Amino acid sequence: MTILGAFMFASVLLTSCGGPEADGKKMADCACEGMQLMKEAQENPEKEDDLKAEFEKLEEKCDKLGDEMEKKYKDEESEDFKAFEKAFEKALKDCE
Numbered sequence: 772m773t774i775l776g777a778f779m780f781a782s783v784l785l786t787s788c789g790g791p792e793a794d795g796k797k798m799a800d801c802a803c804e805g806m807q808l809m810k811e812a813q814e815n816p817e818k819e820d821d822l823k824a825e826f827e828k829l830e831e832k833c834d835k836l837g838d839e840m841e842k843k844y845k846d847e848e849s850e851d852f853k854a855f856e857k858a859f860e861k862a863l864k865d866c867e
Contacts, residue, residue: 790854791844791851791854791855791858792854792855792858794840794844794855795854795855795856795857795858795859795860795861796858796859796862797836798837798840798859798862799858799859799861799862799863800862800866801829801832801833801836801837802863803862803863803866804829805826805829805830805833806866807866808825808826808829809826812826840855
């Protein structure tokens with residue numbers, strides 16, 4: 772996995788179905804899968820091409836989900852956004 776790929780994935784995460792808690796978990800799941808793929812690529816450079824294809828599929832899925840969440844949680848001052856953000860952060864900690 773290249774550094775560029777890692778930055779592209781990180782940008783997906785920074786864009787911010789179900790309720791806010793479920794949505795936050797879904798976004799975190801995308802992040803966790805991406806982190807796992809990056810870790811696997813670092814540990815197994817010979818599998819980089821296969822993992823790159825997996826990463827691209829995941830990136831497409833997460834981009835779509837990120838766009839949905841960005842539309843759904845526009846107001847960063849709303850209670851729903853705060854619940855989404857809290858669930859996202861908790862789920863991220865659980866995957867580390």
